[in-house]
Amino acid sequence: MEISCKSEYAILALIEMASHYQSGEPMQIRQIAAQQNIPDRYLEQLLATLRRGGIIKSQRGSKGGYFLAREPKKITIFEILECLEGLDVQTTQIDINPRTVDSGVIAEIWQEACQAANSVFQKYSLQDLCEKRDSRRQLDIMYYI
Template sequence: MPMQLTNKFRHSILALLALTKNHGNSEPLQTHEIEALQGLANRNLESLLTTLKRGGLVKSIRGSQGGYFLAREPEDITILDVFSCIEELDTLVSPKSTLPETIEKKLIQNIRIETYQAAFGILQKYTLSDLYHRQEKLKKVLMYYI
């Protein structure tokens, strides 16, 4: 089964991009502000943020003026960190390494393993900071065409 990027993962990235934009501000972002900034109508955002907090990617402040911050610098959080935090553990490991019965099955298994390694390499390569800067560049390009 190929690695899939779920809605949970995509919504987590969007929430983290909002927190990246807010990074350095003294005021945390509340859930409704994250939803507004990213156009999310996700009733499970609080649950996703709790998962990201347990994974050490965000921190929170309780209370009426509370909200969320990034727990680390945006350049220190890779997309693989987010994926590892949000997705089920069995999607993170290489395909099951049972011994194939035939040479052909061994060839196919090797391709699957290389595919997983390449995907994880790409997710490890990019950080929240990288995505945020790409997002800002795309906004400028889109504004130029309007």
């Protein structure tokens, strides 16, 4: 399994918004793009999808931009991936009449792997990712001192 570029960029943008959540100020696309090194036009499309999915909100005007619709601890990685990728691998159908016993076994193992991955994605929130990032940054700073 591999995370798509689309999902990675979206999660990076959301982490940036989560780190500014307490200020209550919306973030502009170019600000997020510069901080996370994401192409502006692509980020614009991703944010539109996240807005339609109810993960973020937008504010118009000169001081407008994007901000999280809920607290970072209430937005799971699973919810983000489901919004962007449009699928819930937990509901992926196992072939009830597999062509062979071998393909049936493979389908069952694949289903179990998908459910395990979803369990991990449901366990972590944007807040958790921010905390992990901050602790790693702290370790990097300590290493160079």
